[in-house]
Every structure is written in C-alpha cells, then in structure tokens.
Amino acid sequence: MRSVSIIGFGCTTFGEHWDKSFRQLIAEAGIEAIMSAGIEGKDVEALFGGSMASGRFIGQEHVGALIADQLGLNPIPATRVEDACASGGVALRSGYMAIKSGDYDIVAVGGIEKMTDVGTDQAAIALGGAGDQETELFHGASFPALYALMARKHMHRFGTTEEQMAAVSVKNHHNAMLNPKAQFHREITVDDVMRSGYIASPLKLLDCSPITDGAAAVIMCETSKAKKICQQPIEIIASEQASDTLALMNRKSLVETLAAKVAAKKAFEKAKLKPCDVDFAEVHDCFTIAEILAIEAIGFCEKGKGGPFTEQGKTALNGEIPVNVSGGLKGKGHPVGATGVAQAVEACIQLLGKAEKRQVKDAKIGLAHNVGGSGATATVHLFKAAEGRK
Amino acid sequence: MRSVSIIGFGCTTFGEHWDKSFRQLIAEAGIEAIMSAGIEGKDVEALFGGSMASGRFIGQEHVGALIADQLGLNPIPATRVEDACASGGVALRSGYMAIKSGDYDIVAVGGIEKMTDVGTDQAAIALGGAGDQETELFHGASFPALYALMARKHMHRFGTTEEQMAAVSVKNHHNAMLNPKAQFHREITVDDVMRSGYIASPLKLLDCSPITDGAAAVIMCETSKAKKICQQPIEIIASEQASDTLALMNRKSLVETLAAKVAAKKAFEKAKLKPCDVDFAEVHDCFTIAEILAIEAIGFCEKGKGGPFTEQGKTALNGEIPVNVSGGLKGKGHPVGATGVAQAVEACIQLLGKAEKRQVKDAKIGLAHNVGGSGATATVHLFKAAEGRK
Amino acid sequence: MPDGSLPLIWRKFGERYDLDGNFCENCGTAFFPERKVCPNCRRKGKLVARKMPKAGKIVSFTEVFTGPAGFEHETPYFIAIVELENKARLLTQIVDSEKEKVKIDARVEKVFRKISDIDPEGPIAYGYKFKVVD
Amino acid sequence: MPDGSLPLIWRKFGERYDLDGNFCENCGTAFFPERKVCPNCRRKGKLVARKMPKAGKIVSFTEVFTGPAGFEHETPYFIAIVELENKARLLTQIVDSEKEKVKIDARVEKVFRKISDIDPEGPIAYGYKFKVVD
C-alpha cells in the first residue's frame, strides 16, 4: 500500500490583502511550497486546488486551471475541489488519493479564498451558499445563525456558558499573537468577547472568525520517494472525510457534529491511534462553539464537556492537548478555501519543530479537522513527524 | 494495479426543466444509476459530484454534500469537483482515482447543472467564469467570442468554411432525433445554420450549444468486484486529464487544443490503442468549431482537416468514426457540469448495445472528450465493452 | 439572486405556502421538504405526499442582529428550528411573539408572511413563519 | 459583480491604463499581464517590470452581436487577440476602425476608453482598447 507524505509547504500572511489578487496570493503560496520542497515545478504531476466560492467572490470558476497556469505548471491535470469551508481539507484528501492511486508520485495541493474584493453583504451571500439555500438562507438564516442554533442547544443541554465559548476566542487570539502570519495580533479578554455585540445570539462579534484573504499550499509525495528527496517528510498517516445532511434542521443532533465524529473515528482506526496520542490539533473554529463541538467530536474530551475543558486551559498551548496553536480560524483568519490546507501547513511547521514561540514541545502527531458549512462535510487528517526528529 | 469499471448509470432528459430543481434532477439520475447497478445505496462508499457554477445558478455551493444528502447516502464522503464545463469529466476521473487508491471499491459519480433558474444574462455571466474574468470577460469577450476567435483562425489557417462548421450542427441535430433524452428533436439543414444570426462571427446561433438543465450519474466499481456484481461491466481503460493556460490569448496556438491533445495521447498510450481503434466518440461540441478541434486533437483526422472530414460524413452515425451519436452538446443539450458524466452514460449505452436507433454497430471501444472553458481543462476517457458481448 | 426567480418560487409554492412534504409509509418518518428517497429505507421506502401539521415546538433558536441581504430591515429577528407534531423539523422565523416567550420547547404554530425582499424588482417571496402560542 | 470592486480596479490600474507587464531576462519572453513565475524558466527566470509596446497586429478577431451584461449597448463590437510588437498577446476590443479593415494581421495600436458599465452604481472601469492603423 502506497503512503503519502508532505515534503514542502507555503502560506501567505492572512488578512485583508487589498493590494493582492487571487492569482497573486496563490502564486505566492505555491512558489513557496515548491521551493521549500526542493523540487522543480516540472516535477509536479498534478494539482488540486480548494476554493469555496470564487464564482461569487471574484467572478471566476475554473480556478484549478488558473492556479496551474499562474504557477507555470501546464499541461498537468489541475482540479478544483469545493466542499464549502472544508474545500482545503478535501483538496488535501484529493491529492492524497491521487498519489495512492499510483497515477502520480508528486502532487501540489493549494487552498485559497480572496474574500475582500466584494462587500460584506456579498461576502455573506457567498458564504451562505455553504448551507442550504432553499431551507436556510431563504428564511434569513445567516451562517452565524446556524452555529448560534447549535450553541443555544449546547448551552441548554450541557450548561455550556457564553464565557466558556469566549474562552476559545481568548485562547486563539493569544496563540495568534505568536504567529507572524496571523490576521490578528491583539490579545482579547473574556470581557471583550462578552461586551462585543450579538451577531446571532448567543454568538457575539468576537465569537466569529473574520473575512480573510489568504492562500496555502503543500507538496505531497509518495513516502518512499519522499524519503529520498526530503530529510524530514511529514507522513499523512490518515486522511478521512464524511458527510451529513446539508441543512442543520435534518441532523440527528444539534449538539454533535456527526460527520466530524465519523471522520475522526475512521482516522484513528486507520492510524491505530487514540485521541490521547495526538500532540496538537488544528480544528475548525469558524465560531467559538465550533471548536467546542470539534474537541468533543474528535474525542479530546467527553461529549458536552468542551466548554469547561476549554475554560480550564486544557486546550491552551501548554495544556493537555493544545488546540489551534496557530491562532485558529478566529485568530489566524479564515480564507475559507485556504483554511484546510493552512491547517496542514501548521501541522508541518509544528512537526518540524519550527514553530518558534508557539512550538508544541516534542510534537510527534498532529491532527487537522476541517468543516464545511454547518457540518455537512468534515475532514480529519493525522500527520506524523519523521522518525528520529529531535 | 486496480482497474475500474462502470456497473450502473442514469441520466435525466436534457432540456428546460422549469418544474424540477437541482436536487430533484440529481436525485432522479442518481437513483436510476444505483438501481441499474443492482446495488443498495449503503454499498456506495464515496461520492463525487461535478457542477460548474451552482453558486451563481442556484446560490448554492457545497453541492457534493447536497447530492449525498438527497440520495440518503450520508455519512459517506461527498466531494464537489469543478473544472468549468469539464466538471463532469473531472468528476469521473476523481471517482476513478478514488477506487484505484484502494480506499473505496464502489463510488458514485454525478454531474449536474441547473441553468434555467436565472435569466440568460445571469447565465452568460456564470458561464463566463470558465474563461479568464480579468483578461477576457472584463473586455467583453463572451464565451462564444472565445470560440469564435479560434474558429476565425482555423478558417484563415486551414480554409475551414462556415458550411463545414454547420455540418457539425446538422449531424448532431440529426443524431439527437434518435435520442429520446435529447433537448432538441428537430432536423436542421446547413442553410438553417447559415441563416441563423451571428452571435460572435463566424459563429451563429445554430453553431452554439443551448442552455440546459440536466443530470447524469454512474456507479463505478473495482473491476474484479464488478465482474461479480454485474454481467457486463464497462471497463474504464484510460482516464486522463490535462490543462492549458486559462486565457485563450496565452495559448501556444489558437487552432490546436493542447490540453485535449495531451490527454488523448496519454489515454491512447495507457490503453495501448490508436485513434483508429475507437468505435465511437462523444466529444465536447459546445460550439461547432469545438468538435472540429476535438477530432483533430484526438487524432481521428489530420490537423486542419476536421472541417472537410465532417462535411464528408466521416463522423456520421454510419461513418468512419461516429462522433456524438448521442446528439452531442449541440443536439442533446449542455448542462455544463453534467456533460462529462452524460458522455460516459452514452458510452455505456453504446457498449451494452442498447442505443436502439442510434446504435453504433459492434461498438467495443468508446471515447469521451470533455473540455473546460476555451480549453484550459480537458479530460479523455476510454471505455471498453465486456468480453464476449454480442 | 436565484431566489427571486419565478420557476423557483413556483416550484416551492406547495412547500412554502402549505407545508407540503411527504411521509414514508414503511418506516413512518415524515419529511419536510419532501424527499425523493427515504434515507432510512431507501428502495424499500414508500413515500406518499403529506401536508405537515401546523404546530410544533422550538428545538433551538437565535436572535439575529446582523441579517443577510434582503433581511437588513427586519433585524433583530428570531430564527428557530421547529419540530412539528409529526417530528419533521424545519427552520423558520419566529414572529409576532413576545421576546421572553421565544425559548426552547415553546409551542409554536404556522403563520403566513412575506419572507424577504431580496430582489426588489422581482416577485416577492412569501411563505411560512411561526409564532409562539401559549 | 466583483468587476466593480474598488480594490480590483485599483490593482489593475497599471495593467489596464499603461499596459504594465513584465519580462523574463533569462529567456527574453514578455508577459502581459505580469506573471509571478516565468513558465519557461521557472526559478531560473528573472522577471522585471516592463511596459508593453502600444502597437501590434491582429491574430484573430470576432464581431460580437450578443454581448455579456454591461456590454449590451455596445453590440456589435469587435474582440480581437492582438500580438504586440514584443510578441506578448492580449485580448481587447477593436474600436474606431472601419469594419472591413478589421482582419487578421491588421496593424493596431492602443487607445484609452471606458470598458463597460457593469456596475452602474459603482466606479466606471476604464482601460485599453485598440484601433486599426493603416
């Protein structure tokens, strides 16, 4: 059975890049990834690009071809994959399967979203396409509203508090301070979150991830070949994906993200690992409640206990299981199509021991959890440091 | 090395389905495919859905998850792939690689576009996203205009005539008469085409494929397993894809579709076949000139000779190499994301000998050629009938 | 926006005006909106058209202060997931209700309202909303 | 439409007003619009900013009778691919030219015009068009 490793990566700074276009951002990340892999562009055999709503954000579909073109990679196959905010994670999985299929040894995977070329109104409509247009957005359910419905139910069922959700945001802003590529470099307090206005109760402005421009890329290689090219390839020891109903109302539970639970369970089975074997996790905190749902679905804590677990600092950089040491979607920023790939980039940085001030000590196993929409798609990837890394 | 076969397929009628939604159309095609494969829904392990511009056509992204949901397939992984008008062909290739990777044995592949929920103006903008927004659409280059630039150059270089292009349309309308699922059932003459008004000279209204609603689906299965489930599995003996620059102006040539040429060449090498071994081909005739470029790129005729080759009837149903016996995009209709999958469906029908009045005699090897945009993406698939078929 | 498109509004008449859904006679599950396939029974399912009951209770709710385009003039407004008496669920606005009565498990019933003016030049979208009943 | 967005118009100023592109000093290829990577030389490429020449010739052309949104009032109009004197190519409208002079290999030069009114309430998009010179 073929195995897949990451041998290079690149990521733009995340933020509002008024001065950079979609194609400039992805070229920047892609070039960095190819250079860091120590390969030539001509060595890349196929490309997968994750982008959620380029059609609405920049009037451009067919962005797989656009990325290959901008990186000068024609005529290699170039495919765009889209599963809403999980587009990046699904792009990773596509690249992974392409190598496992035996058709390619070296594949480039990119993720990008250029969100600030349209106004906030248009951006909200574009993002609304991640949920169910006909039964959710039509009735006025914004994206925050969907997560607010989950948050309210979680509070009602488990006693989760707004302060506990705020603790997610405080932690992730703190971690983002240590990440030079993050959108925000500003410490916030629980009070700041509590005082920020409601967007959709109980979620407040500082419970929500921002609108962000950014791109990320990784170079994947079949593992035995990777070991010849690269001193410390990062092996992808599991790549899993699952789905749930598109509309939140049709889910079996509002307080459990089933797709993420299924993907995580399969990933752990595949890698023969347990949640306690993971040294750090990048999870999909598009809203603070989403991180609480994520750590419960993955199994870092008991169901319903994600709030207190976070409040007690167990997911902090020096905690039991550091979550979103990069700053997460809240602190680092959330260019939707880029997020899943950027999570893999953070995993690589950590597993190479290059994360400087935000380094998780002795990190050997990393997890990335990426969610589309209100949970209809989830991917979970497990990454492993090269043997013998100090 | 694992091999991949098709064991079931389904396709809606193509046309203007005012009364049916995106989700109804794909459910119809998907159910037909699953039923015809003789499997249960629970046997399907993953889903790939091709759709080009659902974000603009129906305000909905995340349609991979939507399709899995509508077919009751949750929690299987569900991925949308998009490479403009080649989204269907790329979805086929994604399903193919997923099975070859060893992660899945049975995969559903769907293609769909619901184009008539918006007006013609909005549809043109949505389709414009297949080309380069910044350097083409911005300057007023509609999609027909891009193909018109290729047509003009082909005429200038090779002496191709408007009548020869018209012959493509006449043939495909004729074939569509024999296909009950086609959008048009109306014979047309070269005169009719010549008298239809210019959209972008030299292309006239009847040189252009229509706006269409429709969906198609196939069930793929690892071949050794397929032989146990299905009496006559159709083997995919090659699946290839290539890219070119997004903008037409940057191509090495305006009269040669390089991505298609590369994909076809690789497909023939892979299958150890030559163009003359192909019994019929479904090619991407979004405009009449596109079919001429296609048969040249694949190698059915010499470069520059596609016009006379068509005019002489060599691509007719009873010709040397029948092309677009289904009616093609021009006669059968062109729901962009569905087209590549619908081509595979036609290949299966022909290779099972079930095409009735449009049956190609003794068809053993079929080819499908799907193009994105003005040629920045191309896929070529080769299909083979089960041994011993009468 | 496709929302304003006539075919879409026309197709959604039964659903949005009359709560038309369907019901699987094999497993007894009600679906709203209607489904083509019963996800529990698949080909064993037997789906028949069924109007949904007009009453139910709130499963969860939120008060939206920043609404999407077409809803700006209505903020703040309540969005809820409602479980109807036959266990089918839908997402809807809660209107005509005292704010403190909008809570989990509150009983609600259907009213008919204008939903939004997403496309000011197009047809107006009407449909169901719900209100709390004591 | 994102076309009307101010950041986009601002980013495209140099390109659309002044034909700013770039040039690879390693292989001698000119790029318009500018590229971040020379597809011929990749990391050996040495890209430097370069204004494109304002003259060239028509590689192919079409007369558009049904234009996309924002261009309806201009039909029929000519679209051409033009090869500039430095071999870089661009797609552009051909204006101010007698119809019978618009043909393959005709010499053209840059003029400056309003491109479209895609977003009637937004800023107007200006840029290059070309005209035939005898």
Ligand SMILES: [Zn+2]
């Ligand atoms: Zn049932």
Ligand SMILES: [Zn+2]
């Ligand atoms: Zn160069």
